[in-house]
Amino acid sequence: MLIADHQSIAIAHAVEEGFAKIPKRLPSWLFYDEAGDKIFQKIMRMPEYYLTGCEYEILNTQKENLRQHFTGDGSIFDLIEFGAGDGLKTEILLRHFSEQHTSFQYMPVDISSSVLDQLTERLLGAVPSLSIQPVNKPYDEAIVSIQERDHNRKVYLFLGANIGNFIPADAEHFIATIAASMEPGDQLLIGFDLKKDPRLVQAAYDDPHGITRDFNLNLLARLNRELGADFQRDQFTHYPYYDPETGMTKSYLVSMNDQDVHIEALHKTIHFKRWEIIHTEVSQKYDVAMIEKLAARTGLEITQYYYDRKYYFTDVLFRK
Numbered sequence: 001m002l003i004a005d006h007q008s009i010a011i012a013h014a015v016e017e018g019f020a021k022i023p024k025r026l027p028s029w030l031f032y033d034e035a036g037d038k039i040f041q042k043i044m045r046m047p048e049y050y051l052t053g054c055e056y057e058i059l060n061t062q063k064e065n066l067r068q069h070f071t072g073d074g075s076i077f078d079l080i081e082f083g084a085g086d087g088l089k090t091e092i093l094l095r096h097f098s099e100q101h102t103s104f105q106y107m108p109v110d111i112s113s114s115v116l117d118q119l120t121e122r123l124l125g126a127v128p129s130l131s132i133q134p135v136n137k138p139y140d141e142a143i144v145s146i147q148e149r150d151h152n153r154k155v156y157l158f159l160g161a162n163i164g165n166f167i168p169a170d171a172e173h174f175i176a177t178i179a180a181s182m183e184p185g186d187q188l189l190i191g192f193d194l195k196k197d198p199r200l201v202q203a204a205y206d207d208p209h210g211i212t213r214d215f216n217l218n219l220l221a222r223l224n225r226e227l228g229a230d231f232q233r234d235q236f237t238h239y240p241y242y243d244p245e246t247g248m249t250k251s252y253l254v255s256m257n258d259q260d261v262h263i264e265a266l267h268k269t270i271h272f273k274r275w276e277i278i279h280t281e282v283s284q285k286y287d288v289a290m291i292e293k294l295a296a297r298t299g300l301e302i303t304q305y306y307y308d309r310k311y312y313f314t315d316v317l318f319r320k
């Protein structure tokens with residue numbers, strides 16, 4: 001039996017909307033259920049997925065520089081993070097800041113309370129002196145409610161190339177929303193994956209182990225589990241495509257046959273033509289010109305670019 005809680009109603013809406021589009025699409029936030037979180041951890045550990053290692057390197061090498069920028073005039077700051085995930089990368093900063101007796105409170109933002117609970121428990125175990133205030137709200141609501149809570153300086157984190165899941169126009173819109181709430185002296189650190197040898201990007205999303213394939217196909221398994229759908233995963237194939245001209249990687253699930261799929265929660269049968277696609281994800285790669293344009297259009301100034309040794313990735317510090 002299907003249970004109509006808030007979460008599955010939101011999923012049903014998103015799926016109904018996505019499948020009505022041409023081409024069909026599913027939103028990439030749907031990847032992250034319990035099974036998807038586990039597969040994503042595996043992705044982050046595979047050698048082809050260079051992004052994670054690059055950002056670890058940057059944060060480890062630059063943690064003191066970042067601390068000095070964040071500390072500013074020495075007044076307490078709120079460190080607000082969107083999409084912390086398992087928090088392993090942020091932990092590098094949190095641990096260092098605590099060791100240096102930096103005056104800040106950590107505010108991870110997530111719409112999933114179970115993700116926040118797990119993160120809070122793990123970080124308090126790893127960094128016992130940490131002051132942590134989880135914010136269980138959508139990003140836009142969180143930005144407003146944190147403003148109302150205290151008048152501390154704000155430092156926003158959006159790491160892990162999560163911004164890549166937005167098409168550039170939506171990325172601009174999201175950054176503009178943060179920028180609008182920033183006061184002079186507030187800062188924002190964003191992780192961008194950079195354009196590079198197209199073969200390396202392609203391999204990161206089309207790994208030979210089939211882990212990214214499983215990640216993509218888990219969407220269908222999730223719809224089977226949560227919406228009572230009857231997708232057959234061997235009837236769809238994972239196809240990611242990197243376009244070095246635009247820097248955009250698009251991931252698809254391609255229907256290998258003409259088929260009907262019934263979705264119980266929607267009381268609907270969806271038809272897929274042979275070789276019809278479902279667009280499931282965008283992973284945008286940037287260059288410096290694109291980042292400068294983003295800054296200019298959102299009214300932010302760039303303080304510093306931090307790179308890994310190979311120049312595959314950059315964490316960029318912005319200020320108002």
Ligand code: AVJ
Pocket residue numbers: 043051160161162164165204205212215281282283
């Ligand atoms: C978590 C959005 C940064 O786009 O690289 C990894 C997700 N998708 N492999 C990315 C992902 C396929 C990832 N982000």
